[in-house]
Amino acid sequence: MADTLPRIPLSERLGTTAFDSDKTTHLTLSDPALCQRCASRACIPVCPAQVYAWENDRLRVSYENCLETGACRIACQELGNHALVWAFPAGGRGVKYRLG
């Protein structure tokens, strides 16, 4: 069966992505001390949007850039200390994919 969808590189598709950020984060930590004791900090490398970074001995969470893949949630549960409380942004806000 022939592929009828146009072939658009991933980088170009992501370039069309828009964000309608909430004023408050949808990615919270149940206890930041769990992140300080976390051996893997798997949320940092797994996120394709670089939402997480370790700065000044704490986890920085740039929720405004979230692509809502849920990868960080799984990484934290499977490899981290279960600190991450993941939810979709409120009120239908967040990422808006235009080309899938």
Ligand code: SF4
């Ligand atoms: S993986 Fe979980 S516990 Fe570890 S640093 Fe990331 S959010 Fe914190």
